[in-house]
Amino acid sequence: MAPVKLAFSQGVPQTKASAHCDSCEIREISVCRSMAAEELARLQAIITSGQAEAGQAIIHEGDSAENLFNVVSGAVKLYKLLPDGRRQVTGFLFPGDFLGIALNETYVYTAEALTPVRLCRFPRRRLESLLKDIPALEHQLLNEVATELVAAQDQMLLLGRKTARERVASFLLMLAKRAERHGRQVNPVELPMSRADIADYLGLTTETVSRTVTQLRQSNTISTASRGEIEILDLAALADLSECG
Amino acid sequence: MAPVKLAFSQGVPQTKASAHCDSCEIREISVCRSMAAEELARLQAIITSGQAEAGQAIIHEGDSAENLFNVVSGAVKLYKLLPDGRRQVTGFLFPGDFLGIALNETYVYTAEALTPVRLCRFPRRRLESLLKDIPALEHQLLNEVATELVAAQDQMLLLGRKTARERVASFLLMLAKRAERHGRQVNPVELPMSRADIADYLGLTTETVSRTVTQLRQSNTISTASRGEIEILDLAALADLSECG
DNA sequence: CGACACCTTGACCAACGTCAAATCCGGTGG
DNA sequence: CCACCGGATTTGACGTTGGTCAAGGTGTCG
Numbered sequence: 001m002a003p004v005k006l007a008f009s010q011g012v013p014q015t016k017a018s019a020h021c022d023s024c025e026i027r028e029i030s031v032c033r034s035m036a037a038e039e040l041a042r043l044q045a046i047i048t049s050g051q052a053e054a055g056q057a058i059i060h061e062g063d064s065a066e067n068l069f070n071v072v073s074g075a076v077k078l079y080k081l082l083p084d085g086r087r088q089v090t091g092f093l094f095p096g097d098f099l100g101i102a103l104n105e106t107y108v109y110t111a112e113a114l115t116p117v118r119l120c121r122f123p124r125r126r127l128e129s130l131l132k133d134i135p136a137l138e139h140q141l142l143n144e145v146a147t148e149l150v151a152a153q154d155q156m157l158l159l160g161r162k163t164a165r166e167r168v169a170s171f172l173l174m175l176a177k178r179a180e181r182h183g184r185q186v187n188p189v190e191l192p193m194s195r196a197d198i199a200d201y202l203g204l205t206t207e208t209v210s211r212t213v214t215q216l217r218q219s220n221t222i223s224t225a226s227r228g229e230i231e232i233l234d235l236a237a238l239a240d241l242s243e244c245g
Numbered sequence: 246m247a248p249v250k251l252a253f254s255q256g257v258p259q260t261k262a263s264a265h266c267d268s269c270e271i272r273e274i275s276v277c278r279s280m281a282a283e284e285l286a287r288l289q290a291i292i293t294s295g296q297a298e299a300g301q302a303i304i305h306e307g308d309s310a311e312n313l314f315n316v317v318s319g320a321v322k323l324y325k326l327l328p329d330g331r332r333q334v335t336g337f338l339f340p341g342d343f344l345g346i347a348l349n350e351t352y353v354y355t356a357e358a359l360t361p362v363r364l365c366r367f368p369r370r371r372l373e374s375l376l377k378d379i380p381a382l383e384h385q386l387l388n389e390v391a392t393e394l395v396a397a398q399d400q401m402l403l404l405g406r407k408t409a410r411e412r413v414a415s416f417l418l419m420l421a422k423r424a425e426r427h428g429r430q431v432n433p434v435e436l437p438m439s440r441a442d443i444a445d446y447l448g449l450t451t452e453t454v455s456r457t458v459t460q461l462r463q464s465n466t467i468s469t470a471s472r473g474e475i476e477i478l479d480l481a482a483l484a485d486l487s488e489c490g
Numbered sequence: 491c492g493a494c495a496c497c498t499t500g501a502c503c504a505a506c507g508t509c510a511a512a513t514c515c516g517g518t519g520g
Numbered sequence: 521c522c523a524c525c526g527g528a529t530t531t532g533a534c535g536t537t538g539g540t541c542a543a544g545g546t547g548t549c550g
Contacts, residue, residue, distance in 0.1 A: 080398065080399075080402045082402070082406060082407075082488045082489065083488060083489060084488070087406070088401055088402040088405040088406045090401050101391055102391075102395075103388055103391040103392055103395065104395075108398060109398065131384070132380070135377070135380050135383065138383050138384060138387060139376070139383060141387060142383060142386060142387045142390065143348060145387065145390045145391050145394055146346055146347075146348040146390050148394055149346065149390055149394045149397060150347075150348065150349075150353050152394060152397035152398060152401065153335045153354065153397060154325075155401055156325075156333055156335050156400055156401060156404060157327070157333040159448060160333040160404045160445070160446075160448030161327060161331040161332070161333045161448065162327075162331075163505080164505075164506070194528070201405075203404060203405030203406065204506080204507090205506075205507055206529075206530095207506090207507075207508080207509095207529095207530080207531085208505090208506060208507075209529095210530055210531080211506095211530080211531080213530095214530075214531085227514090227515070227516085227528090227529095243327045243328060244327065244328060408538095409538065439495095439497090440496075440498095441497095449538075449539090450538075450539060451496090451497075451498095452497095452498080452499085452538085452541095453537090453538055453539075455497060455498050455499080456498080456499080456538090459498075459499085472497090472546090472548090
């Protein structure tokens with residue numbers, strides 16, 4: 001089938017679903033897992049695929065929430081802005097992660113692609129009507145949101161009470177744990193985001209992140225092999241520093 | 246019926262449900278709303294009532310999650326601790342709020358009563374089996390958790406990027422909005438929590454909170470009528486200060 | 491009325507932010 | 521292949537917000 005490109009949400013291209021859930025590489029780690037064949041078929045009937053270039057916005061804070069997404073490949077950052085431009089990155093998404101949970105009618109954060117991203121797109125209205133019929137789907141969503149809430153509370157502890165060094169250590173450990181859980185390479189840890197993104201995630205400045213990374217390198221806790229990667233040399237030391245975060 | 250007291254979770258007394266959902270004062274603002282009579286009856290069959298004195302822990306971070314609760318009356322704080330004692334208050338609960346969401350088997354935060362508290366207690370196992378039969382209940386829970394997640398993301402923005410003054414202003418506005426939503430008195434705002442609790446919620450120290458409140462009083466934005474209350478004199482100025490948070 | 495916990499205020503300090511400059515690195519074009 | 525460009529990152533010097541430490545005030549409850 002020739003992909004028919006249509007505009008949606010800031011021009012991110014979409015096509016009629018060209019891939020099938022059957023062959024979906026993230027099915028087992030996404031919200032679509034543990035769904036009966038018949039349910040999966042109904043779900044597949046409403047999805048289309050989408051993609052975004054690095055740097056492109058997928059959804060915008062404040063926009064009407066028309067669609068929800070699953071990240072199929074690539075990495076995404078979520079952020080909120082204050083009127084004067086101060087920014088807080090609230091999360092990073094990787095394949096299998098769900099995007100766009102908004103109980104109100106509008107998105108509460110902006111999502112921007114860090115790398116080229118492939119997406120699985122669910123029209124919100126149609127997904128909501130499916131929820132009434134497929135309890136398993138609502139159950140998975142509840143799981144998903146609850147997991148995110150727990151992570152958000154850990155992040156509050158980090159932002160409210162940890163030192164710069166503890167924040168950076170916690171961040172690296174979190175990325176390593178997630179890479180492991182998702183079956184990606186753990187060491188060196190891949191960092192698809194810029195120092196500025198990391199800073200805005202950790203409530204610091206790029207300068208402080210950079211200085212802290214330098215300190216960790218000088219104490220032989222990590223090594224910065226190539227750009228966009230950090231190798232963990234002393235996991236125990238890093239865990240100590242992170243204060244269990 | 247004479248309440249039979251049994252020990253549970255750190256000695257918080259419980260009784261067989263002596264009140265009925267029919268007469269529950271928080272039914273319409275809690276997770277139990279929009280439930281059919283038959284469903285409500287099944288829910289009521291598994292609940293017992295509980296209570297806690299001011300200062301008493303209701304659940305402990307790390308404990309096995311045996312029960313979930315609804316706050317019926319009073320106020321509760323939630324917090325997480327670092328090994329060295331640093332504390333982050335992750336939320337305050339008021340009547341109608343749900344407590345104990347934990348997808349793993351253990352609680353991820355401690356909940357402590359700020360005032361005498363009455364609770365509605367749901368054994369987790371039995372609630373989970375009800376979820377399979379009552380889609381409306383799972384739906385309400387999803388709503389509840391999603392709302393909490395949105396609030397948590399706002400709090401990340403506050404903790405990561407706002408100044409002390411903006412944090413305190415945002416906090417007062419949040420309390421005022423919640424009081425309004427719950428039909429409690431809005432002005433003066435009631436503060437059942439201590440300055441230390443506020444500080445640990447806002448990622449500040451008691452001294453900074455105190456100084457900031459003093460500043461706001463001196464600029465005639467608020468007045469500290471009596472202990473445990475703050476009157477908002479200039480709502481617009483406070484909203485300006487909070488930077489839309 | 492006195493003890494105690496909580497809150498406020500003051501003096502000083504340090505972690506992190508700000509501003510500025512240097513360096514690194516990948517991409518581009520000759 | 522190599523020089524150059526521009527953004528990202530690192531490093532340095534210095535400033536500021538909010539933390540720390542300490543003292544004093546205030547309300548509450550026995």
